[in-house]
Amino acid sequence: xxxxxxxxxxxxxxxxxxxxxxxxxxxxxxxxxxxxxxxxxxxxxxxxxxxxxxxxxxxxxxxxxxxxxxxxxxxxxxxxxxxxxxxxxxxxxxxxxxxxxxxxxxxxxxxxxxxxxxxxxxxxxxxxxxxxxxxxxxxxxxxxxxxxxxxxxxxxxxxxxxxxxxxxxxxxxxxxxxxxxxxxxxxxxxxxxxxxxxxxxx
Numbered sequence: 734x735x736x737x738x739x740x741x742x743x744x745x746x747x748x749x750x751x752x753x754x755x756x757x758x759x760x761x762x763x764x765x766x767x768x769x770x771x772x773x774x775x776x777x778x779x780x781x782x783x784x785x786x787x788x789x790x791x792x793x794x795x796x797x798x799x800x801x802x803x804x805x806x807x808x809x810x811x812x813x814x815x816x817x818x819x820x821x822x823x824x825x826x827x828x829x830x831x832x833x834x835x836x837x838x839x840x841x842x843x844x845x846x847x848x849x850x851x852x853x854x855x856x857x858x859x860x861x862x863x864x865x866x867x868x869x870x871x872x873x874x875x876x877x878x879x880x881x882x883x884x885x886x887x888x889x890x891x892x893x894x895x896x897x898x899x900x901x902x903x904x905x906x907x908x909x910x911x912x913x914x915x916x917x918x919x920x921x922x923x924x925x926x927x928x929x930x931x932x933x934x935x
């Protein structure tokens with residue numbers, strides 16, 4: 734993997750790899766030694782930016798497939814010199830299957846993924862038994878995953894998926910600080926119920 738260039742005129746926080754079929758060498762990318770967290774589908778990045786400000790000791794990896802969002806957040810984080818953030822433009826399922834090393838993630842945040850509400854599209858949902866396998870592979874021994882959605886049927890399905898898998902134990906849900914609340918939640922929380930759940934590996 735090509736590390737972030739140290740030269741002053743290149744402050745990009747994006748990760749690049751010479752081989753996109755093998756786990757990334759993530760340990761050398763941070764000077765910080767705190768918990769390793771992944772924010773899957775960070776959107777406009779409000780949570781990721783504020784979390785980085787609140788927890789300078791953490792190593793935060795944001796994964797997002799939309800190039801425009803990655804570029805915009807890269808500029809914002811670079812201007813603030815939030816060097817505990819790294820960004821990866823990639824589909825989450827591929828990243829979790831092939832690019833994230835085993836047992837690397839201490840905390841995984843999955844906030845408001847696409848619920849694909851039509852039944853014929855449910856196969857496109859991120860949260861599934863197959864994705865729990867990817868989570869179990871990449872989470873550390875006491876790793877946790879925090880999930881939220883405004884779509885109640887999706888929330889109920891995700892609970893069922895976790896409860897059907899003996900590898901997971903439910904814990905109190907993560908409640909973000911007001912400053913961390915995502916742009917999506919800010920728009921919808923007055924008209925929709927926000928459902929949250931958290932699980933840890935047994």
